[in-house]
Amino acid sequence: MSESTDIPTTNSWADLDDEEDGKVEFKGLNPSASSFNPSSSSSITNTQQQITSLSVMSKADQTPSSLFKEDDAPVASLLSRISGLTTNPDPAESSSTPSTPSDPASSSTSASRPKPNTSNPLFGRALAGVKTDRPPPAQAPAQASTSASGSHQGKELIDNKQEKKEESKMSGFDNGWDEPVQNGNSNSFEDNNEKKTDTSMSEGGLISNEFQVEVKLADLQADPNSALYSAKTFEELNLHESLMKGIYSVGFKKPSKIQEVALPLLLSNPPKNLIGQSQSGTGKTAAFTLNMLSRVDPALLTPQAICLAPSRELARQIQEVVDKIGQFTDIQTHLAVPGSWSRGQKITKHILIGTPGTLVDMLSRKGTIFDPRQIRVFVLDEADEMIALQGLGDQTVRIKKMLPPGVQNVLFSATFPEEVQRFAESFAPEANKLFLKKEDVTVKAIQQLYLECDGEASKFDALSALYDCMTIGQSIVFCRTKATADNIAQRLTEEGHSVASLHGDKDSTSRDDILDGFRNGKTKVLITTNVVARGIDIQQVNMVVNYDVPDLGRDGGFRPDIETYIHRIGRTGRFGRKGCSVIFVHDDRSRDDVNYIMSELGKPMKQINAKNQDDLDELEKALKIALKGPN
Numbered sequence: 001m002s003e004s005t006d007i008p009t010t011n012s013w014a015d016l017d018d019e020e021d022g023k024v025e026f027k028g029l030n031p032s033a034s035s036f037n038p039s040s041s042s043s044i045t046n047t048q049q050q051i052t053s054l055s056v057m058s059k060a061d062q063t064p065s066s067l068f069k070e071d072d073a074p075v076a077s078l079l080s081r082i083s084g085l086t087t088n089p090d091p092a093e094s095s096s097t098p099s100t101p102s103d104p105a106s107s108s109t110s111a112s113r114p115k116p117n118t119s120n121p122l123f124g125r126a127l128a129g130v131k132t133d134r135p136p137p138a139q140a141p142a143q144a145s146t147s148a149s150g151s152h153q154g155k156e157l158i159d160n161k162q163e164k165k166e167e168s169k170m171s172g173f174d175n176g177w178d179e180p181v182q183n184g185n186s187n188s189f190e191d192n193n194e195k196k197t198d199t200s201m202s203e204g205g206l207i208s209n210e211f212q213v214e215v216k217l218a219d220l221q222a223d224p225n226s227a228l229y230s231a232k233t234f235e236e237l238n239l240h241e242s243l244m245k246g247i248y249s250v251g252f253k254k255p256s257k258i259q260e261v262a263l264p265l266l267l268s269n270p271p272k273n274l275i276g277q278s279q280s281g282t283g284k285t286a287a288f289t290l291n292m293l294s295r296v297d298p299a300l301l302t303p304q305a306i307c308l309a310p311s312r313e314l315a316r317q318i319q320e321v322v323d324k325i326g327q328f329t330d331i332q333t334h335l336a337v338p339g340s341w342s343r344g345q346k347i348t349k350h351i352l353i354g355t356p357g358t359l360v361d362m363l364s365r366k367g368t369i370f371d372p373r374q375i376r377v378f379v380l381d382e383a384d385e386m387i388a389l390q391g392l393g394d395q396t397v398r399i400k401k402m403l404p405p406g407v408q409n410v411l412f413s414a415t416f417p418e419e420v421q422r423f424a425e426s427f428a429p430e431a432n433k434l435f436l437k438k439e440d441v442t443v444k445a446i447q448q449l450y451l452e453c454d455g456e457a458s459k460f461d462a463l464s465a466l467y468d469c470m471t472i473g474q475s476i477v478f479c480r481t482k483a484t485a486d487n488i489a490q491r492l493t494e495e496g497h498s499v500a501s502l503h504g505d506k507d508s509t510s511r512d513d514i515l516d517g518f519r520n521g522k523t524k525v526l527i528t529t530n531v532v533a534r535g536i537d538i539q540q541v542n543m544v545v546n547y548d549v550p551d552l553g554r555d556g557g558f559r560p561d562i563e564t565y566i567h568r569i570g571r572t573g574r575f576g577r578k579g580c581s582v583i584f585v586h587d588d589r590s591r592d593d594v595n596y597i598m599s600e601l602g603k604p605m606k607q608i609n610a611k612n613q614d615d616l617d618e619l620e621k622a623l624k625i626a627l628k629g630p631n
Ligand SMILES: Nc1ncnc2c1ncn2[C@@H]1O[C@H](COP(=O)(O)OP(=O)(O)OP(=O)(O)O)[C@@H](O)[C@H]1O
Pocket: 201, 205, 206, 207, 217, 251, 252, 253, 254, 255, 256, 259, 278, 279, 280, 281, 282, 283, 284, 285, 286, 413, 414, 534, 535, 536, 537, 539, 570, 574, 575
């Protein structure tokens, strides 16, 4: 991240424990948050009991072909058709195509890989490779575990019969989180989609866009199987009336499941830490925003809540959400990212939203910028990334050490790998925890596809062939390096296409301008790196292209980065919308990587062929449907 360039090397400046009496008076917007004693544990609620008692359900698993219903019939037919395609180039041939020098992973290892297992009928010839030089998937998906045989653990992943069985097994519903829950109404997603209502969120979507489409969410939110379902209304969540006005003004009708479950836990007193996992695009931002807005005292002109995000783009977006939902309060926000603060400037706004480097910089100035003892809430969005040992974790921990011991730590993400879960639990002790089951982590409405290319060099041609599809709505193309992003942006531009590239080497102003241009629809295709892989919410993005498979870099042996993949594809399919993701496969290595991703996620991917006009036509139809929203 470019934010790392502004990290000072100073250590924490004060031992705040000396002056902290452990008791904080609240005069904020939370009607039930009058005062609390952080050291008291007697009234701490048992989270698991609370969650278990809620009748929240998640959408049952769906076969890929069931994702597009009604007018989606052509797509369903495409999906069944393309699953049987055997038009892939001979893997042996593609493996002989030299990798680009910029890809150390493929250049260093592909030669030692065994020939793909072409007998596997389920992945098709293109994805039939076996892995031998990396660890096997930590845990085979449930479907595969009982009957996997032969050479590939992922065999059953795309066994339709097995999926149907799984689907009906899951129609007993669960909430996606680990604890069992009570059953509720059993309306299926498909049934609900057939009903039409007039409820629209188009008048109030947070992000305005000239391509705004009317989206009807009421049926989806009434479906107990959906991550957007809630048994409660916002009115029942005991929010301050000025916040209710803010919620109405942004057009939210009903809370999503994470909002419904997390908000009472967040707002209860004494405040408890919370670690919340919920699929991408399900409304985590509003959950922690409402908590921050509820807990700060508008009369106290100093920062009382800090929210950290991994990129300036996400911090800006969060600030916009907080400002909109808080517009009927006297609460103000300050953006703490490079370039948004002049050294020595005292900050008197109530909520600081920023990136860790800038916050460390501010806090290292010995309380002259703001008094950290007044901080009551510390939010980490994309928390697994924010506390990851390699990366931003050091700075985040340093910031936490400078905050008072009674601070409420709130950690949200769509992904919490097991090893990070353990660290999160020590970072936020005695937290209420909401973890998703592994198989529920990806959004079901994102149709995941893979595209076979004849070697690295032909990836660009495939991308170019996809351009028309990419501009039906808006698309984000993720590359591994900044150089690749610039290179393909330049080549597409030379071909007369209109695209923008965004990465950490651009200056702050350009980065802001480029994302704003994409957000307001002026640019329809954004070529980028992982800098916008997480959190960015642009509802019209109906397609994500993984030009390169995300990997864990040198330190991680260039193994595929499952979490980054989940976040990248999560830029589409937001809050009830559908979306498509396409990942490029061009050699044995990338083929193995995609197999690994499928196996880890327990999700099949279907193949598309960029040279096949039928495939492109059907993809186009799917994207048009995705753009339309959940009607
Ligand atoms: N209750 C609601 N009703 C309608 N729309 C909502 C509601 N809550 C959130 N949204 C919208 O859903 C979209 C996704 O929300 P948000 O960005 O908070 O998702 P997220 O869970 O943080 O995703 P990610 O994991 O990608 O960061 C936003 O456009 C937001 O305005």
